[in-house]
Every structure is written in structure tokens, then in C-alpha cells.
Amino acid sequence: MQHCGSSDAKTNQYIKEFEIPTPCSQPLSIISDAEGKIWFTQTNTGKVAKFDPESKLFTEYYNDQWSLNSASMMWGIAYTEDNEIWFTDEKNESLWKFSISEEKYSKFQIPAKTKKSFPQKIGLYNDNFVINDFTGSQIVILNHEKLDEGKFTNATISIPEGFFTSQAVIDDKGNIWFVMWKYQKEVILVKTNSITQEVEQHTLPDSIQAPNGVSVGSLGNIWIADTAGSSFYKFSPDTKKVLEYTTSKPSISTYGNASGLIKTPITRPYWNAFDSEGNLWFNQQTGNRLAVFNPNSESLIEYDIPSKNPTWSDCGDLTDCGISQSFGFTFKDKQVWFTEWVENNIGVLDTSVKIPISLETEKGEIVIKQGEQQEILVTVTPQTSQSMNVVLFGNSNSELIKINTKLEPTHISEQAMQIPVTIFVDENAHQGIYKILLGTQIPDVSVSTYVTIKVI
Structure with a gap:
């Protein structure tokens, strides 16, 4: 086997x-x-x-x-x-x-x-x-x-x-x-x-x-x-x-x-x-x-x-x-x-099968100082008539950048919805450019978008 x-x-x-x-x-x-x-x-x-x-x-x-x-x-x-x-x-x-x-x-x-x-x-x-x-x-x-x-x-x-x-x-x-x-x-x-x-x-x-x-x-x-x-x-x-x-x-x-x-x-x-x-x-x-x-x-x-x-x-x-x-x-x-x-x-x-939702953020690049945090909004837009509950996740390549998302599901049906996400940068994080991932798992597929974080 x-x-x-x-x-x-x-x-x-x-x-x-x-x-x-x-x-x-x-x-x-x-x-x-x-x-x-x-x-x-x-x-x-x-x-x-x-x-x-x-x-x-x-x-x-x-x-x-x-x-x-x-x-x-x-x-x-x-x-x-x-x-x-x-x-x-x-x-x-x-x-x-x-x-x-x-x-x-x-x-x-x-x-x-x-x-x-x-x-x-x-x-x-x-x-x-x-x-x-x-x-x-x-x-x-x-x-x-x-x-x-x-x-x-x-x-x-x-x-x-x-x-x-x-x-x-x-x-x-x-x-x-x-x-x-x-x-x-x-x-x-x-x-x-x-x-x-x-x-x-x-x-x-x-x-x-x-x-x-x-x-x-x-x-x-x-x-x-x-x-x-x-x-x-x-x-x-x-x-x-x-x-x-x-x-x-x-x-x-x-x-x-x-x-x-x-x-x-x-x-x-x-x-x-x-x-x-x-x-x-x-x-x-x-x-x-x-x-x-x-x-x-x-x-x-x-x-x-x-x-x-x-x-x-x-x-x-x-x-x-x-x-x-x-x-x-x-x-x-x-x-x-x-x-x-x-x-x-x-x-x-x-690939012609439509993905039910898309994700995007309000800003292309977000500047955060070491030891500080910032809230951003992720817009979830329905692409089909399928309604669903969405819970966002975050993933980073650095343990010193934390991503906090809502634990409660957000119901998506016909209108685009904005979901807040908080990004915290540890005071020991190195200055530079980071790509963090914000997404959600729905049946059979994970949908995500990247956000550029500039740590200063």
C-alpha cells in the first residue's frame, strides 16, 4: 500500500x-x-x-x-x-x-x-x-x-x-x-x-x-x-x-x-x-x-x-x-x-471552474515600526452565488511577525465584506521587506493574497 x-x-x-x-x-x-x-x-x-x-x-x-x-x-x-x-x-x-x-x-x-x-x-x-x-x-x-x-x-x-x-x-x-x-x-x-x-x-x-x-x-x-x-x-x-x-x-x-x-x-x-x-x-x-x-x-x-x-x-x-x-x-x-x-x-x-471568492487588501505595502502593530482590512468578494462562512488565517516567514485574525466566521453571500486583521512586529524583528500571507480554507481549495510589510 x-x-x-x-x-x-x-x-x-x-x-x-x-x-x-x-x-x-x-x-x-x-x-x-x-x-x-x-x-x-x-x-x-x-x-x-x-x-x-x-x-x-x-x-x-x-x-x-x-x-x-x-x-x-x-x-x-x-x-x-x-x-x-x-x-x-x-x-x-x-x-x-x-x-x-x-x-x-x-x-x-x-x-x-x-x-x-x-x-x-x-x-x-x-x-x-x-x-x-x-x-x-x-x-x-x-x-x-x-x-x-x-x-x-x-x-x-x-x-x-x-x-x-x-x-x-x-x-x-x-x-x-x-x-x-x-x-x-x-x-x-x-x-x-x-x-x-x-x-x-x-x-x-x-x-x-x-x-x-x-x-x-x-x-x-x-x-x-x-x-x-x-x-x-x-x-x-x-x-x-x-x-x-x-x-x-x-x-x-x-x-x-x-x-x-x-x-x-x-x-x-x-x-x-x-x-x-x-x-x-x-x-x-x-x-x-x-x-x-x-x-x-x-x-x-x-x-x-x-x-x-x-x-x-x-x-x-x-x-x-x-x-x-x-x-x-x-x-x-x-x-x-x-x-x-x-x-x-x-x-x-x-482551472475553468470558478473559485467562489477572491481576497484583496486595501494597501499594497504597509510600513510598521519595530515593536508596533497595525490593523488592515481584507476584502472578501464573492465570485459565484455560493454563500459560505469564512475564517481568515495568516502565515509569515518570520516568527517575529504575528498575525491575529477573527476567530468568528464571517458570512459571505452576495456583497463584498471587509474583515480586520492585526499585524504585530516584534521589536527584535530585522528591518526589511516581508511578504505575509492572508487567506482562508474553503471546500477543496485555499484562497490567499500576499501583503508587503516594510519593517522600519
Whole structure:
């Protein structure tokens, strides 16, 4: 049950899940093709599989070259215009190609700089694959056309041994960005240009401990997901400044805490990517959510995933408790498709379903002196005819900034309502800019907005 699923596929008002026919396939990375079919890797079988959203049918393609008796993490996947699925394989230290028309697999060994390579995420830029070698001290760049011709010629960006590498991405100026990091020791954002050979390195805050997901926004900002906590970060190449955004706290139904030993539950943002409308999506590994952040409005929507596997949490005798270990996700029109690694499901999130309420604050930035407090008003505006009771919560990345909200519910029906929130800044809080989160949990989704606090 721990790795193979604990229940049947489930559905809520935003998400529908589909159970994979082969038991214990452990789906991981996922992508859509030009015809709208959904493709995903199975870490426990070595197969790629296809799902047709119209017929609701799965097709799983046997891999006759697969010889492993254990699972291999296939973190990265790409679809090319010549109708091929490419995916990474850490156990075999390889990049695989699956020809959709020929239904044939091909394998390419990734040369190791150190004892073992660990090809992880894969990006496709101008017909070149960019792959981070997670533990192999390199970023690997491979030409797709030459691989199709059977020629394995690669360029690498070497990093010092002992560092992990994050996902690598390329901005619109041709710069490659990635993070090299040592857990709880060093975290360095690297920018390199293969044409000019220029390299920049930026030391990131100590609060970032396991930066896995990296993506580039429309304004050139670099967004980083930290899997060791509950935050994601924005790095501005112009100002060289870093801003931290914390998520809402995980629901107790995800971590359980039957033992009472979990004092600070975290959501673990893992991978991130921008959709076609400029919204930043990321999965919360232990929050059991898919989240979307709007950089313009600085609003956050966190969708609850229905399935939960209790063997990955401190559930005890609790029912409807646990996490599905959702990692991979991809975009198709107004839908977000994703995998559930330990529930043997894929799922689809329909973003066209209206969120019942929206939140906003009266001021974009609030200045508070050390040791003082300030009350602000949060406006809750109904977006549908659905009425509900709303209780606000607050979350901060600093223990020295306290957020007090009303304990009594506010009934929301047809008119917008304002709810007071008090923000207290401890006299020992460092001066600077903070992003605090104000939100509410309603059925199947959490709705929040960020407020900028300037401590002086």
C-alpha cells in the first residue's frame, strides 16, 4: 500500500483522478502531445503510457530494453515536434527516446563526470535538451537532431563536486540558470552564457535549503521552489534582491500528527513552471496540493488533491489522511494534468471552474515600526452565488511577525465584506521587506493574497 495506492481514484469539484490499469506503476513525469494526449512515465515498470482524455483509455507501451528489478526515478520528460517522448532515468544514468509512430524505445547513456550520473529534469530549448545531473556535478546539453541521427555529442557545464544541482532553465537572452547547493550549507544561483562564456554567481539566503524547481518568469525574474520548507522565492536579476513567499500551512489531514510530535508541518514546494497566462504553478509534496501564484496580483490558490496515502504521514487511526506524493504536472488548455506517485493515479485539474471568492487588501505595502502593530482590512468578494462562512488565517516567514485574525466566521453571500486583521512586529524583528500571507480554507481549495510589510 505504501508505494502502490491505498484506495480508488477520487474526485472533487476541481480535480478528477484516473486509476492506471497496471498496479503499482508509480507514475512520475507527465507531458501532453500535439493532439492533446497525455503521456507519463512509470518508474516501477520502465514504460511510458498514454491517456486519451476523450475516450478515457490508457495505453501502456512495454519496454523490452528494461532490465531493472527495482524502480528508477524518471523525473524529466519532453515531447518533440517529430512525435517523440524523451525521458530521464536515474538508475540507468540514461536519456530515453520513445518513438510514438514506431512504438520503439532507444536509450542514450549520460556520461558521468563523477562516479555516477543522475539525470533529472529535462528542458527543450531550440531543439536542445538541457538536463541537470542532480548528483553528478554537471548540467548536460544535448542536441535533439543529432541524437535522432544516432550521434551523442554533448556540452556540459561543470560545477564543483559535492554540490547538488537544481532544474536548469534558459531565459529569453540565452542565459542558463540553475542552483548548485549543499543541504543546509551553501546555496548559489548560477547564470552562465554559452556564447559569451560569462558566468555570474549569486549567494542565496540561508533559509533556502533544498532548491529543486527553478523557472523564469515573463519579466526575467527567477523563481525557486524550496523543498525543505514551505516557501518559494523570487530573484530579480536587475536588483539582485530575493523575496520569500510562504504558502499556507498544510491541512492536518495531510500530516496527521497522531503522535503529537510534528511541531512545524511544512508543504515542501518541489517543481515549478509558468503557464501560458504567466501564472506560476508548483506542487506541494507534503501539502498534497497543486498551487498557482499570480505574480501581478500576488494571489495564491492552492487546490487540494483528493487522494491521500496514509503510510507517508503520521496518521495513526485517522481516516482520509496522508499524501499522494504528487510530483509531475503539465498544462493542456485550461487543464493541469498531474501524477500521483504512490496512489497509481493521474489527475486533471480544471482551472475553468470558478473559485467562489477572491481576497484583496486595501494597501499594497504597509510600513510598521519595530515593536508596533497595525490593523488592515481584507476584502472578501464573492465570485459565484455560493454563500459560505469564512475564517481568515495568516502565515509569515518570520516568527517575529504575528498575525491575529477573527476567530468568528464571517458570512459571505452576495456583497463584498471587509474583515480586520492585526499585524504585530516584534521589536527584535530585522528591518526589511516581508511578504505575509492572508487567506482562508474553503471546500477543496485555499484562497490567499500576499501583503508587503516594510519593517522600519
